[in-house]
Amino acid sequence: MTVCYGILPADPGAHIFQVTVAIERPDPLGQRFLLPAWIPGSYMIRDFARNIVRLRALDGSGRQVRVQKTDKHTWRCAALASDQTLTLAYEVYANDLSVRSAHLDTTRGFFNGSSVFLLALGSEHEACWVDIFAPRERRYRSWRLATTLTPASGTQPGHFGRYRARDYDELIDCPVELGRFVVGRFAVQDVEHEITVTGQVPGLDLSRLTQDLARVCATHARLFEPRTRRPPFERYLFLTMAVDEGYGGLEHRRSAALLCRRDDLPHTDMKSATEAYRRFLGLASHEYFHAWNVKRIRPAAFATYDLQRENYTALLWLFEGFTSYYDDLALRRAGLLTPNQYLDTLAATLTTVLQRSGRLKQSLAESSFDAWIKYYRQDENAPNSVVSYYQKGALVAAGLDLLIRDKTAGRRSLDDLMRLLWRRYKSAGTNYRGLRDEELAPALREATGVDLDRTLRTWTRQTQEPDFAQLLPAFGVKVERGPALDSPHFALLGCRLASATDARISQVFDGSPAQVAGLSAGDQVVALDGLRAAGGRLDALLARYRPGDRVQVLAFRRDELLRFDLQLAARPPEKWKLSVDPKAVARARGLRTGWLGPNR
Ligand SMILES: [Zn+2]
Numbered sequence: 001m002t003v004c005y006g007i008l009p010a011d012p013g014a015h016i017f018q019v020t021v022a023i024e025r026p027d028p029l030g031q032r033f034l035l036p037a038w039i040p041g042s043y044m045i046r047d048f049a050r051n052i053v054r055l056r057a058l059d060g061s062g063r064q065v066r067v068q069k070t071d072k073h074t075w076r077c078a079a080l081a082s083d084q085t086l087t088l089a090y091e092v093y094a095n096d097l098s099v100r101s102a103h104l105d106t107t108r109g110f111f112n113g114s115s116v117f118l119l120a121l122g123s124e125h126e127a128c129w130v131d132i133f134a135p136r137e138r139r140y141r142s143w144r145l146a147t148t149l150t151p152a153s154g155t156q157p158g159h160f161g162r163y164r165a166r167d168y169d170e171l172i173d174c175p176v177e178l179g180r181f182v183v184g185r186f187a188v189q190d191v192e193h194e195i196t197v198t199g200q201v202p203g204l205d206l207s208r209l210t211q212d213l214a215r216v217c218a219t220h221a222r223l224f225e226p227r228t229r230r231p232p233f234e235r236y237l238f239l240t241m242a243v244d245e246g247y248g249g250l251e252h253r254r255s256a257a258l259l260c261r262r263d264d265l266p267h268t269d270m271k272s273a274t275e276a277y278r279r280f281l282g283l284a285s286h287e288y289f290h291a292w293n294v295k296r297i298r299p300a301a302f303a304t305y306d307l308q309r310e311n312y313t314a315l316l317w318l319f320e321g322f323t324s325y326y327d328d329l330a331l332r333r334a335g336l337l338t339p340n341q342y343l344d345t346l347a348a349t350l351t352t353v354l355q356r357s358g359r360l361k362q363s364l365a366e367s368s369f370d371a372w373i374k375y376y377r378q379d380e381n382a383p384n385s386v387v388s389y390y391q392k393g394a395l396v397a398a399g400l401d402l403l404i405r406d407k408t409a410g411r412r413s414l415d416d417l418m419r420l421l422w423r424r425y426k427s428a429g430t431n432y433r434g435l436r437d438e439e440l441a442p443a444l445r446e447a448t449g450v451d452l453d454r455t456l457r458t459w460t461r462q463t464q465e466p467d468f469a470q471l472l473p474a475f476g477v478k479v480e481r482g483p484a485l486d487s488p489h490f491a492l493l494g495c496r497l498a499s500a501t502d503a504r505i506s507q508v509f510d511g512s513p514a515q516v517a518g519l520s521a522g523d524q525v526v527a528l529d530g531l532r533a534a535g536g537r538l539d540a541l542l543a544r545y546r547p548g549d550r551v552q553v554l555a556f557r558r559d560e561l562l563r564f565d566l567q568l569a570a571r572p573p574e575k576w577k578l579s580v581d582p583k584a585v586a587r588a589r590g591l592r593t594g595w596l597g598p599n600r
Helices: 206-224 275-289 316-333 339-354 364-369 391-407 414-425 437-448 453-460 468-475 488-493 513-517 538-542 582-596
Strands: 003-011 016-024 032-034 052-058 067-071 074-077 085-093 102-104 108-111 128-132 144-146 161-165 176-179 181-188 191-198 235-243 248-251 255-261 477-483 495-499 502-508 524-528 550-557 560-567 574-580
Touching: 016 102, 052 067, 074 085, 108 235, 144 181, 176 191, 181 206, 191 206, 206 275, 206 316, 206 414, 235 275, 248 275, 255 275, 275 316, 316 339, 316 364, 316 391, 316 414, 339 391, 339 574, 339 582, 364 391, 364 453, 391 414, 391 453, 391 468, 391 582, 414 437, 437 453, 468 477, 468 574, 468 582, 477 582, 488 495, 488 513, 488 538, 502 513, 513 560, 524 538, 574 582
Parallel strands: 003 128, 191 235, 235 255
Antiparallel strands: 003 016, 016 085, 032 074, 052 085, 067 074, 102 108, 108 176, 128 161, 144 176, 181 191, 248 255, 477 574, 495 502, 502 524, 524 550, 550 560
């Protein structure tokens, strides 16, 4: 069965791609086609088939073939003689600016194959062709494309034409950017890397961006391959979309799709890296680390994806959480963060995790398993019911790393586990079975010589967490904790607001004064002790009170004005501060240089 796809940005103004799928020798019993319900890397059922409009099927002579839907994302065509060609033609509505789906307007196009290319069942493992056509109108003449699909002979890389994928899995793992964008290039060893930036970014400092990314990428490659320092692909591509507001990334085996604010990117007047730029580098670092951890080292549940339904694994805390640990740590190792800047990011994660009671109710294994219905579908109660496998997963990685370094006097670290997982579990061939839950603890023991089975179990299968106040001083880190007073409504009432200027309550934290008094998410706070609290005034008013004071809050619930008498928190939630302790550093030097030192 040879499959050939065609995609045309037919009507950018209406967000419409026209797509064709032509197959030779279709299933004689009636060929079936399906579109994935989710995209690997983003664990939520999204039913991409909802954006398919006007689908029809034609035989080799152009006659219409009957086609019927058999479930929400599957189509079945009437049987054809076996020498016939079958072509499906359909439109895809593409108006999602995220990294997960497809987008088309008069300024750019972007698509993941999982949103636009129907799989002809039975052709999963067959190589396929994709003809990517330029939009017809003259005003799109300057559009180019960027992808890691392989150009066919006769197609110049970066230009419209014919591309090839080894199988359907690769086809949907190579997103495509269309439009006008700038391209930066750098190499890691001899492997070519590119970054494209779409969207207007005045004064973009492309050379700084590529230099910094090169250091991050080289840091990850030397972690996994200390000898060759070479990444496991021939070419890598960061596709970046810069917008006014937005943030996100999605990993692929040879590329990453990134969405950021244009202010996150470096400009030529920028002297030292801004916090926003460091966050962008952290995002790129995160997705690049995934090229090893989750795209090649995979949990057993992802050995082969079932794209029609949820794929359950209890290990997302390893694949997302450890990736979150290494994203910032790599910036430190690459010299792009100072030790104190790195410790600030760790302290922020600690503060967020420890302020939320969800961590006492859900284990990391449970959070991973239920990602589809909980982490990815958070409601106003999420802080009280969900623990983030990203953030607590990163804390577990940090805790393990510190314990291993401590117990082996700095001779072993979490890096040794990552290298063992890489050697043993990198995906290869059709019999790949992935990492099973029960294989992790023995691997950790084997890689480090330290028995941490029980610790690992209590941190991931139960709800305990690493004790950083105890772990960090041996590494020359000073640990301070104090009331989180920078956000008075959170500190004193225990709630979050819709925005800085809108005093509508968006979340109420467990056991907080707001919850005890009966305030609820959705309530619109209008007054505090008789003074107007709307329009961003609430924090200014609260700043005049002290922990434990009594206040009266007026709030609208729907259209009813309600009165709440409450006592402000006597002990506001804690905020963590971590910093290098100059006095302890000399003593801890050996351990700290290993942990927070630069690349060696
Ligand atoms: Zn991730």
